[in-house]
Amino acid sequence: MYAMAPPDDVLWARSLHCSLGGTEALSGVSVGVREGEILAVTGPRGSGKTTLLRCLSGELAAQQGEVWFNSSPVHTLPPARRDRLRRERFGWIGPEAGLVPELTAWENTALPLLLRGVPRRAAKTAAGEWLDRLDIGTCARVRPHALTRSQRQRTAIARALAAAPAVLFADEPTAALHRADGAQVLRTLTAAARSHGITVLLATLDDEVAALADRTVTLRDGRRTGGTPPATGAEGVAACSLSV
Numbered sequence: 001m002y003a004m005a006p007p008d009d010v011l012w013a014r015s016l017h018c019s020l021g022g023t024e025a026l027s028g029v030s031v032g033v034r035e036g037e038i039l040a041v042t043g044p045r046g047s048g049k050t051t052l053l054r055c056l057s058g059e060l061a062a063q064q065g066e067v068w069f070n071s072s073p074v075h076t077l078p079p080a081r082r083d084r085l086r087r088e089r090f091g092w093i094g095p096e097a098g099l100v101p102e103l104t105a106w107e108n109t110a111l112p113l114l115l116r117g118v119p120r121r122a123a124k125t126a127a128g129e130w131l132d133r134l135d136i137g138t139c140a141r142v143r144p145h146a147l148t149r150s151q152r153q154r155t156a157i158a159r160a161l162a163a164a165p166a167v168l169f170a171d172e173p174t175a176a177l178h179r180a181d182g183a184q185v186l187r188t189l190t191a192a193a194r195s196h197g198i199t200v201l202l203a204t205l206d207d208e209v210a211a212l213a214d215r216t217v218t219l220r221d222g223r224r225t226g227g228t229p230p231a232t233g234a235e236g237v238a239a240c241s242l243s244v
C-alpha cells in the first residue's frame, strides 16, 4: 500500500516543512527516534524545536513531509484519528503545567486515565503512586492555586507519566523551575521513562538538560545542524534513499 517501509524507529519523520504565520518554522527536518530512547532537541530560541515536537506528535500537520509512528503513517491520518493517537499513545509536558484549576492534584493526575475509562479507584491509586514518585504525595488533595510552581509542574509530569504513553514529548519541561529543582525533576522524569520504556523527545535550550539524553539533534533556523550521531545508521541519508 505504501511505497516504503520506514526503518524500525518508533517515531520517524522525513523532510518536514512547516510554515506558521508566514514564518518557515521547519525547512526539511528528518529525524528518527528509537524505542526507549531519550532524544534531546536543542537549538537557539525560534529554531523550530516546539514546532518539530508538535509535528511529530501529530498536533500540527506539516505542509510537506512524513511522520511515521510504529511504521504507520501519521501524516495521512484524518484529524480525529490523529487526536486519538495523541490521546492514547502520546504524552505532552510543556513549560507551564496547564492543570485544571477546579481539580485537586490527584484528580488532575488521574484525569487522562479517567477519560480512558479506567475505574476511579485504580486511577486514584496510579495517580497517587506517581505523585509520590515526584515527591508531592502530600499535595494530592490540594488544588493548583495552592501549589507552588514546582509542585504544579511535578503534577503535570505525574499526569503525563501516569497515562503510560509510548512517547512523551517534553517541551522545556523545567524551564520555569529553579535550576536545582529543575535538575531534580528532570532526573526523576528520565529515570521513570527509562524504567517504563517510555521514549522521550526533550526540547531544551539547556546543555545540562540535554546531557541527560541518549542523543541530541540540533536545529537552527528550522534545519538540523548536526548533533551526536545515532549508534546505528538507521536514519538520515540511508533511510531517505530507501524511501523514494
Ligand SMILES: Nc1ncnc2c1ncn2[C@@H]1O[C@H](COP(=O)(O)OP(=O)(O)OP(=O)(O)O)[C@@H](O)[C@H]1O
Pocket (backbone or CB within 6 Å): 020, 021, 022, 023, 024, 025, 043, 044, 045, 046, 047, 048, 049, 050, 051, 052, 205
Ligand atoms: N503560532 C505561530 N505563528 C507564527 N509564527 C510562529 C508560531 N509559532 C512559532 N512561530 C515561529 O516559528 C519559528 C520556530 O518557532 P518554535 O517555537 O518552533 O521555536 P523554538 O526553537 O521552540 O523556540 P523557543 O526556544 O523560543 O521555544 C520562530 O521563528 C517562531 O517565531
